[in-house]
Amino acid sequence: MGMTMSQKILAAHAGLDEVKAGQLIEAKLDLVLGNDVTTPVAINVFEQNGATSVFDNTKIALIMDHFTPNKDIKAATQVKQSREFADKYNIKNYRDVGGMGIEHALLPEMGLVGPGCLCIGADSHTCTYGALGAFSTGVGSTDMCAGMMSGKAWFKVPAAIKFNLVGKPRGFVAGKDIILHIIGKIGVDGALYKSMEFAGEGVKYLNIDDRLCIANMAIEAGAKNGIFPVDDITREYCDGRYQGTPVEYAADDDAVYDEEYTIDLSEIRPTVAFPHLPENTRTVDEIGDTEVKIDQVVIGSCTNGRISDLRAAAEILKGKTIARGVRCIVIPGTQKIWQQAMHEGLFDIFVDAGAVVSTPTCGPCLGGHMGILAAGERAVSTTNRNFVGRMGHVDSEVYLASPAVAAASAVTGYITNPEKV
Amino acid sequence: MNAKGKVHKFGDNVDTDVIIPARYLNTASHKELAAHCMEDIDKEFVNNVKDGDIMVATKNFGCGSSREHAPIAIKASGISCVIASSFARIFYRNAINIGLPIIECPEAAEAINDGDTVSIDFNTGVITDETTGESFKGEPFPEFIQNIIQKGGLINSIK
Numbered sequence: 001m002g003m004t005m006s007q008k009i010l011a012a013h014a015g016l017d018e019v020k021a022g023q024l025i026e027a028k029l030d031l032v033l034g035n036d037v038t039t040p041v042a043i044n045v046f047e048q049n050g051a052t053s054v055f056d057n058t059k060i061a062l063i064m065d066h067f068t069p070n071k072d073i074k075a076a077t078q079v080k081q082s083r084e085f086a087d088k089y090n091i092k093n094y095r096d097v098g099g100m101g102i103e104h105a106l107l108p109e110m111g112l113v114g115p116g117c118l119c120i121g122a123d124s125h126t127c128t129y130g131a132l133g134a135f136s137t138g139v140g141s142t143d144m145c146a147g148m149m150s151g152k153a154w155f156k157v158p159a160a161i162k163f164n165l166v167g168k169p170r171g172f173v174a175g176k177d178i179i180l181h182i183i184g185k186i187g188v189d190g191a192l193y194k195s196m197e198f199a200g201e202g203v204k205y206l207n208i209d210d211r212l213c214i215a216n217m218a219i220e221a222g223a224k225n226g227i228f229p230v231d232d233i234t235r236e237y238c239d240g241r242y243q244g245t246p247v248e249y250a251a252d253d254d255a256v257y258d259e260e261y262t263i264d265l266s267e268i269r270p271t272v273a274f275p276h277l278p279e280n281t282r283t284v285d286e287i288g289d290t291e292v293k294i295d296q297v298v299i300g301s302c303t304n305g306r307i308s309d310l311r312a313a314a315e316i317l318k319g320k321t322i323a324r325g326v327r328c329i330v331i332p333g334t335q336k337i338w339q340q341a342m343h344e345g346l347f348d349i350f351v352d353a354g355a356v357v358s359t360p361t362c363g364p365c366l367g368g369h370m371g372i373l374a375a376g377e378r379a380v381s382t383t384n385r386n387f388v389g390r391m392g393h394v395d396s397e398v399y400l401a402s403p404a405v406a407a408a409s410a411v412t413g414y415i416t417n418p419e420k421v
Numbered sequence: 422m423n424a425k426g427k428v429h430k431f432g433d434n435v436d437t438d439v440i441i442p443a444r445y446l447n448t449a450s451h452k453e454l455a456a457h458c459m460e461d462i463d464k465e466f467v468n469n470v471k472d473g474d475i476m477v478a479t480k481n482f483g484c485g486s487s488r489e490h491a492p493i494a495i496k497a498s499g500i501s502c503v504i505a506s507s508f509a510r511i512f513y514r515n516a517i518n519i520g521l522p523i524i525e526c527p528e529a530a531e532a533i534n535d536g537d538t539v540s541i542d543f544n545t546g547v548i549t550d551e552t553t554g555e556s557f558k559g560e561p562f563p564e565f566i567q568n569i570i571q572k573g574g575l576i577n578s579i580k
Contacts (some may be wrong), residue, residue: 037446041489049576074447124487140489140515142575189481193510368445387438389461
């Protein structure tokens with residue numbers, strides 16, 4: 001019986017010729033990731049159990065991104081604990097203020113993840129790296145700790161859903177609209193425990209940033225991982241960047257999928273997820289011009305804080321002014337993206353329009369800092385979750401959208417179709 | 422291994438942001454996390470919950486973030502078991518890894534009411550609603566997970 005792309009990567013890392021959905025395996029890890037929220041919990045478990053060494057100090061990445069620059073004393077204490085651990089065990093890829101970025105924007109950029117690698121991370125959006133043809137999935141701190149100690153993790157081999165992408169996206173439609181459309185179609189548990197495998201001729205119209213955005217939100221459909229085939233776009237991105245040896249896996253022709261969907265990218269419209277679930281989607285055509293008044297716009301995050309996202313927002317904001325009463329916060333994903341955006345003149349566009357540009361941080365996405373909502377306030381955000389209280393007060397609301405929709409909405413003060421600005 | 426207690430009932434898609442809001446993730450203290458458990462969905466939960474009580478919810482319980490703080494907060498609040506129609510996968514793993522018993526049973530999750538007294542036999546997967554007299558058959562843990570739990574969690578099982 002044929003294997004899916006995800007199953008092939010798992011089999012190779014478990015030293016097996018073949019695996020089947022449902023099978024329990026132990027696999028060798030190429031990378032173990034943690035952040036400033038999850039690493040301290042993992043360190044506590046590590047120390048409580050008397051561990052004295054890590055499996056490989058070059059294969060662990062500790063990225064301080066959620067509450068950094070430290071928002072309060074408790075957050076600073078957690079980062080300090082992580083930093084001291086990194087120093088003690090000589091963890092090569094410890095990144096803090098000045099050298100950091102949002103983990104899932106940073107790791108691909110640093111070349112720590114690439115085709116064929118197996119990665120676990122104590123952050124649910126670790127599934128992002130499937131964009132590069134890796135098997136990558138989110139776990140908790142105890143799994144992270146076990147991974148740091150042993151270099152291994154147990155997995156239940158996932159079944160898969162295949163998304164056959166056809167056609168070319170039109171106009172302002174980007175990765176975010178595609179994944180919101182898919183989540184709207186299958187629901188927030190539509191891919192529970194499964195792989196979302198993207199395939200088809202439409203893939204070639206998606207740049208790396210679009211693919212990273214789509215794979216990033218696989219978890220919002222409940223998936224274990226999201227994965228793209230490796231093609232010239234992947235190779236060009238990883239060439240000279242990926243520190244490991246790329247291994248290209250492809251699904252077998254007779255791979256078994258639980259379900260298959262055909263998604264015509266040319267028919268997808270700019271899409272917004274209404275509160276309080278990413279599956280509550282509507283296209284911009286289904287939203288009245290003055291239906292949803294907003295107080296804040298956030299453009300950034302591990303979903304949409306990359307250079308193409310910032311360019312898309314700048315294209316809309318150029319020569320425009322942010323609506324009175326709206327705070328527009330732009331958060332480049334990494335230091336390099338920040339610098340590139342600055343050199344491209346995007347910051348002038350943002351600041352002239354009345355937006356602010358922040359240092360890289362997860363910040364407001366999870367209601368940490370740098371843009372918290374009061375009761376009754378609404379934000380259009382390029383982030384990934386719109387759960388109750390996600391960005392602040394339990395009575396605030398988050399609407400998920402692409403950078404183009406977010407920027408257009410910042411200009412009008414209402415959720416707006418970018419074609420109309 | 423068994424559990425018995427009063428039920429706190431919730432609906433679909435209970436996410437980790439309502440189980441423990443991110444504004445409290447600047448600590449890893451189990452006690453502090455427990456003090457804010459379920460705060461954004463049920464402000465009275467922490468005042469009402471008693472040791473041994475049982476949480477029941479419908480589909481996709483624990484969706485969202487990978488924060489292990491979520492099952493930690495539930496366990497530290499005194500909950501002895503979570504019954505749900507289905508669990509989000511990272512939460513499922515985390516609960517096992519930290520030793521919070523969970524059991525999937527859509528029939529029980531639908532039928533059991535808030536405030537009922539429920540008992541669970543983890544070896545057989547049998548869930549009994551002692552208030553209504555109904556009983557349900559949930560999925561007992563597969564052998565490898567029982568092994569992790571018997572050894573006192575994932576870390577002890579790999580030592």
